[in-house]
Amino acid sequence: MKSKLFMIFLLIVAVLATAGEVTIWSWRSQDAEVWKQVEAELRKAGYDIKINFTAYAPTEYDAKIALALQTGTGPDIVYSRRLPGGRTQTMIENKLYLPLNDYVDFSNFSSTILKSVTHEGKIYGVPFAVQVVGIFYNKEYYEKYGLKEPETWDELVENAKVLKKNGITPFFIPGKEAWALTMQHAMCGVSVLGPEWIKKLTDGETNFLDPKFTDLNKKLNDLKVYYQDGFLANSTTDQDAAFAFGQAAMVFYGIWGYQNWKNLNPDIQVGYFMVPPATKDQKPYAYVYMDGAITLTSNVKNKKDAIEVLKFCATPQFGTIFANITKNIPGVSGATLPKEPLFEEIMDVYVNHASPYVYWVGSVFVTQKPSLYDDVLSPGMQELYAGKITPEELSKRAQDAISQWYPPLMKK
CATH class of the missing domain: 3.40.190.10 (Periplasmic binding protein-like II)
Structure with missing residues (x-):
């Protein structure tokens, strides 16, 4: 009896230990610092969420997430490719990526950028960068x-x-x-x-x-x-x-x-x-082109906190963090951008050329x-x-x- 109670106790501890963790997979190793800052900002806002970010080699990434999600061993959130494109569409059709229309405010994104994450009227991801x-x-x-x-x-x-x-x-x-x-x-x-x-x-x-x-x-x-x-x-x-x-x-x-x-x-x-x-x-x-999106998966184990992360990714505050760390153009509008000549030139090219x-x-x-x-x-x-x-x-x-x-x- 004591042994059984002890096992139940360990199980409860394990669940509580991971309850606030959100796992994210990406092909962009350069974004690790972004997620550290996102975690810090969410903590300031009162959310006790730990972000576990893992980056894989770009050449291996697509096959790795496809296998993991199909076998139920994948993360809460992934970086997904843009649409149109067979890889993302296949994941959507197999219900491995989940629509976000009911959870996330996309008012800070242009209609052009949202086209790259929209399939049959539903939005499958928060665009993170324009390249x-x-x-x-x-x-x-x-x-x-x-x-x-x-x-x-x-x-x-x-x-x-x-x-x-x-x-x-x-x-x-x-x-x-x-x-x-x-x-x-x-x-x-x-x-x-x-x-x-x-x-x-x-x-x-x-x-x-x-x-x-x-x-x-x-x-x-x-x-x-x-x-x-x-x-x-x-x-x-x-x-x-x-x-x-x-x-x-x-x-x-x-x-x-x-x-x-x-x-x-x-x-x-x-x-x-x-x-x-x-x-x-x-x-x-x-x-x-729109680089990719931050997407909720069917393997999500901590949906409540994962959605809070995705909501934050749709804000100008996230865009500011992302742009200043990565020197990439954020997908979201309204961000404060780096004051660097090269970045300013790239922004002009994006807008005008x-x-x-x-x-x-x-x-x-x-x-x-x-x-x-x-x-x-x-x-x-x-x-x-x-x-x-x-x-x-x-x-x-x-x-x-x-x-x-x-x-x-x-x-x-």
């Missing part, structure tokens, strides 16, 4: 060798030539991570091809066999002579260290990298420019299989850079894949 991608460069190298931010692709190549001639690696490319190569292609596409061409592609007025698309493939393939040796074996972790410590002058990346670079080397001076277009009569554009048409994250071309992102450009860019396929073959792969299911591009 801007482009070319980030080491200002000291540009100043040392008298370089200017390029206005055309040829000027970008000329800058790379000058740097290489002086013993500086022009670009560090994380070729091991296929998503980063797809991102590189897409950010170049919005400027070199231009949003008008991408709209024509979306409307079926042109297709991936257009010489302009193949020419972009060729431009990127020709640029690889300015990448670091063995670039197909390097990761984004390698890239962060190399760029932060001056081992390369430029990277094709997103603003989310800035925090890591400054953490590694507080003295680095970072500049930014949009990928330059092919000719001076074209305008440059930036690829801008975002491409209205895109073909990577957030585009129609990733909503079904084969996906332009996962099934064409991710493996295709690695093979192109490895010399296994030609620029023409990459174009054909894209056309063959998307024309299987996207009506405007289907063969008549």
Whole structure:
């Protein structure tokens, strides 16, 4: 009898010990400090909630959360990908992500941002960041060798030539991570091809066999002579260290990298420019997208406290914490943003120079299989850079894949 009572006592203690804990999984290790501050702010507001934040490698993350949620071993909250996109939609359709309309006030979010978390009229997550991608460069190298931010692709190549001639690696490319190569292609596409061409592609007025698309493939393939040796074996972790410590002058990346670079080397001076277009009569554009959302899962064990966390994530106060720690643009409006020149420039690009048409994250071309992102450009860019396929073959792969299911591009 005493033994049974003791076991019941231990069970009660265990339940009470975890009653105020909310578990969160993410692919963003740089957000750990954000959640420490969120926990502190909630405590000030009278909530006794402990946040247990865990970050996994981005390349493993999606498979890990899918398995955990399907087996009932997942966390209360996850970082989810944006919509449209097969991964998140599948999780919603399998009822592994829960709608938040009845719990969270979304009045501080624009309708454009909320579209990226809405499925069949229900909102599945609190958007945490808007990302801007482009070319980030080491200002000291540009100043040392008298370089200017390029206005055309040829000027970008000329800058790379000058740097290489002086013993500086022009670009560090994380070729091991296929998503980063797809991102590189897409950010170049919005400027070199231009949003008008991408709209024509979306409307079926042109297709991936257009010489302009193949020419972009060729431009990127020709640029690889300015990448670091063995670039197909390097990761984004390698890239962060190399760029932060001056081992390369430029990277094709997103603003989310800035925090890591400054953490590694507080003295680095970072500049930014949009990928330059092919000719001076074209305008440059930036690829801008909603990064992801903070989402309630079907595995939630502490729903009451998890909802309080999600409510806080929808406030300008959370946006202020998030922006000042990560140097990312918060999804929520009304936040107080960092007073840093680079961040202010990125904000201007976000507001005034975002491409209205895109073909990577957030585009129609990733909503079904084969996906332009996962099934064409991710493996295709690695093979192109490895010399296994030609620029023409990459174009054909894209056309063959998307024309299987996207009506405007289907063969008549």
